[in-house]
Amino acid sequence: MAAKKRYWxxxxxxxxxxxxxxxxxxxxxxxxxxxxxxxxxxxxxxKIGDEVLFYHSNAKPPGVVGVAxxxxxxxxxxxxxxxKDPHYDPKSKHESPTWYMVDLKFVKQFKEIVSLPELREMxxxxxxxxxxxxxxxxxxxxEKKHFDVIVKRAAKQ
Numbered sequence: 001m002a003a004k005k006r007y008w009x010x011x012x013x014x015x016x017x018x019x020x021x022x023x024x025x026x027x028x029x030x031x032x033x034x035x036x037x038x039x040x041x042x043x044x045x046x047k048i049g050d051e052v053l054f055y056h057s058n059a060k061p062p063g064v065v066g067v068a069x070x071x072x073x074x075x076x077x078x079x080x081x082x083x084k085d086p087h088y089d090p091k092s093k094h095e096s097p098t099w100y101m102v103d104l105k106f107v108k109q110f111k112e113i114v115s116l117p118e119l120r121e122m123x124x125x126x127x128x129x130x131x132x133x134x135x136x137x138x139x140x141x142x143e144k145k146h147f148d149v150i151v152k153r154a155a156k157q
Contacts, residue, residue, distance in 0.1 A: 003047050005047075005049055005050055005051065006045065006046070006047065006050045006141065007050065007051050007052075007053075007141070007142040007143065007144055007146075007147040008041070008046065008050060008051070008052045008053070008070075008139065008140065008141060008142055009052070009053040009055050009064070009129075009130055009139075009140050009141075009142050010030065010052050010053070010054060010055065010068070010104070010138065010139050011055045011056075011057040011137075011138040011139075012054065012055070012056065012057065013056070013057055013058040013059070014056040014058075014059050014065075015058075018056065018065075019054050019056070019065045019066045019106075019109050020109070022054065022066075022068060022104065022106045023066075023106050023109055025106070026105065026106055027071050027072075027103055027104065027105045027106070028103065028104055029072075029101050029102075029103050030042070030101045030102050030103070030104055030139075031077050031078070031079045031087060031101045032077070032079055032086075032087040032101075033077070033099065033100075033101065033138060033139060034087065034089070034099065035137060035138060035139075037137060038137050038138050038139035038140070039098075039099055039100055039139075041139050041140070041141065042074050042100050042101060042102050042139055043074040043100040044074075045141070046070045046073065046074065046102050047070060047073060048069075048070055048071065048072065048073055049069060049070060050069065050070040051067060051068075051069055051070075051107070051147060052067065052068040052069065052070065052104060053066075053067060053142060053147060053150060054066045054067060054068050055130075056113065057138070061113065061115040061116055061117060062115070062116045063113040063114050063115035063116050063118070063119065064110070064113065064114045064119070064150050064154070065109060065110055065113050065114075066106075066107070066108055066109040066110050067107040067108050067151065068104040068105060068106055068107055069104065069105045069107055070102050070103070070104065070105075071102075071103040071104055071105035072102060072103035073102060074100040074101065074102050075100065075101065075102075076092075076094070076097035076099070076100060076101075077092075077097070077099035077100055077101040079099075080092035080097065080098060080099045081093075081094060087099075110154040111154070112154075114150055114153050114154050116130075118153075119131060119150070122149065122153070124145075124146075124149045125146050125149060125150075127143075127146075128142065128143070128146045129141065129142070130142075
């Protein structure tokens, strides 16, 4: 039996990797995640075809800017093995990697950002991890109902 499709939100800083770059690249590896919980989501739970809200963090304003899909399931994050890479982790070894990544495929860019302040105003998003006080995870699960509300909102722009 096929696994049930899941939904995610993944954060990227637009000055490092904006959705426009994913659109141009078509696919990319999602490297550099150095939080254990976010790593576990990618390593253990993300499957090909899962849909992803692409979120620009550290932006003015931050918010959801489009949709991607998981294109390749988890594999060791090779940036952890490269001493010249900013995501290098000397404790991560080829034979027992600490960090993992997935590949994403571009689906669509929204005409306009669905900003964090706007998301906070939407009663239908109550309980969403992103809106929980103190939530900082760069990779997080999203309920289908919340995913659908955001995509529908973006389509009205």
